[in-house]
Amino acid sequence: MRQFLQNAVLMGATALLLAACSNEEQNEQPAPPPPEVEVMTVEPRPIANIIEIPGRVQAVRIAEIRARVNGIIQKRLYEEGTDVDVGTPLFQIDPREMRAELKSAEASLERAKATAQNAAQDVKRYEGLVAKQAISQQEYDTALATLRTARADVSQAEASVQSAELNLEYTTVTSPIEGRAGRAQITEGALVNGSEGTLLTTVEQFDPVYVNFAQSSSDLLRIRAQLASGELELSEDGRVEVRLILENGSEFQHPGYINFYAMSIDETTGTVAVRAQFPNPDRLLLPGQFVRARVNAGTRPNGVLIPQRAVVVNDQGARVLLVGEDDKVASREVELGDLQGSQWLIREGLEAGDVVIVEGGGSVRSGAPVRTVAYEPETPPQDASDAESSQ
Structure with a gap:
C-alpha cells in the first residue's frame, strides 16, 4: 500500500513538471513578424507645372452682317450654316431705287461739268478783253469766281455719284471675312434700315479659335515668384502650351499657346483674363463651348x-x-x-x-x-x- 502511494505521488509530480515545461514552451513562442x-x-x-482652369471657346473673328442702305430684301443668296469666302453674296436688297439715285447723280454731274466748261470759256474770253480794258476788272473777277463755283459743283456732283454707286453696291450684301454663315435674321420681303444697321446674319471664323479663361491673381503672383527663384523654368522659346479637356472627358488633339494676358485684375473676381489660340481644322471646338484648359506653366526641374x-x-x-x-x-x-x-x-x-x-x-x-x-x-x-x- 505504501508503495502504491509513493508511485501515485511520483506520477503526480511528474505530470506537474511536464505541465510546467509545456507552459514555458508556449510562453517562449517567437513574436509575429513586422507588417509588410x-x-x-x-x-x-x-515635372510639368500643370494648372487646370475652366474656359470658353470664342471665334477668332465674328462679322455681324448688317444692312447699309434702306430697302426691301429680295432674296437670301446663301445657305444657312455653310462656309463662305470673302465677298460671297449673302443677301440682295431691291436695287431699283439706288439705280435711280445713281442716274440722278450722274445727270447732276453732267450739268455741273457743262456749267464749269461754260464758265471756263467766259474767263478765257474775258482775259483778252480786260487786257484791252474793254471790260472792267470787276467783271473779270466775277467770271473767275463763277468758274471756281462751277468747279466746286463738279466736285460735289462727283462725290454724289460715288455715294450713289456705293449705295447701289451695298444692295448686294457680301461677307467681309471667310467663315461659317449663321442663321438669317430676316426673311425675303423684310424692310431693312441702313441708318439703324438692321442685323441680317453673322459670319464666324472657327479655325483657329480662341479659348478665354481667368487665372487668379494669387496663382499668377506665385508663378512669377517661382520663376524668379528658379523653382520653375519656362521653355526656351518662352511660349506657354495649353491643352484642352472637352466636355466628354477626351483631350483635344491640337495644343494651343497663350497669346494674351490682361494687364489688369478684375476687381469683382480677383482674376486676370488670359487667352490662348488653338488650331481647329476639324471644327470640334465651337464658340461658347465649355472646356478645361490645362496650362503648362513652366517645368519644375526637381x-x-x-x-x-x-x-x-x-x-x-x-x-x-x-x-x-x-x-x-x-x-x-x-x-x-x-x-x-x-x-x-x-x-x-x-x-x-x-x-x-x-x-x-x-x-x-x-x-x-x-x-x-x-x-x-x-x-x-x-x-x-x-x-x-x-x-
Whole structure:
C-alpha cells in the first residue's frame, strides 16, 4: 500500500513538471513578424507645372452682317450654316431705287461739268478783253469766281455719284471675312434700315479659335515668384502650351499657346483674363463651348510626385509615412501642390532618397518596425483592340 502511494505521488509530480515545461514552451513562442508595407523611393525629376482652369471657346473673328442702305430684301443668296469666302453674296436688297439715285447723280454731274466748261470759256474770253480794258476788272473777277463755283459743283456732283454707286453696291450684301454663315435674321420681303444697321446674319471664323479663361491673381503672383527663384523654368522659346479637356472627358488633339494676358485684375473676381489660340481644322471646338484648359506653366526641374494614396490629408495638413534606415516608421508633414491625375505634387517635405509608404500604412504606427517591398503601380487594363494591334 505504501508503495502504491509513493508511485501515485511520483506520477503526480511528474505530470506537474511536464505541465510546467509545456507552459514555458508556449510562453517562449517567437513574436509575429513586422507588417509588410509597399514603399517607393523619392526620385526628383523634371515635372510639368500643370494648372487646370475652366474656359470658353470664342471665334477668332465674328462679322455681324448688317444692312447699309434702306430697302426691301429680295432674296437670301446663301445657305444657312455653310462656309463662305470673302465677298460671297449673302443677301440682295431691291436695287431699283439706288439705280435711280445713281442716274440722278450722274445727270447732276453732267450739268455741273457743262456749267464749269461754260464758265471756263467766259474767263478765257474775258482775259483778252480786260487786257484791252474793254471790260472792267470787276467783271473779270466775277467770271473767275463763277468758274471756281462751277468747279466746286463738279466736285460735289462727283462725290454724289460715288455715294450713289456705293449705295447701289451695298444692295448686294457680301461677307467681309471667310467663315461659317449663321442663321438669317430676316426673311425675303423684310424692310431693312441702313441708318439703324438692321442685323441680317453673322459670319464666324472657327479655325483657329480662341479659348478665354481667368487665372487668379494669387496663382499668377506665385508663378512669377517661382520663376524668379528658379523653382520653375519656362521653355526656351518662352511660349506657354495649353491643352484642352472637352466636355466628354477626351483631350483635344491640337495644343494651343497663350497669346494674351490682361494687364489688369478684375476687381469683382480677383482674376486676370488670359487667352490662348488653338488650331481647329476639324471644327470640334465651337464658340461658347465649355472646356478645361490645362496650362503648362513652366517645368519644375526637381519635382516630386507620389501616389495620392500615400498622403493622409486632414484639417491639420498633409502627412506621409516614411521608413528610416532602421526599418521603423516615421511621420512627416508635407506641403501639397496640384493633384496631377492620381498623384500629388509635393512642394516641400520630401527629399531624394526618402522611402515613402504607399500601401499598408494604415495598420502601422510611428516608430513601429516594418518589412518593405517595392510598390508596383497598377497598370490600366489593355483594350482588346490594343492587344490585337500589339500582337
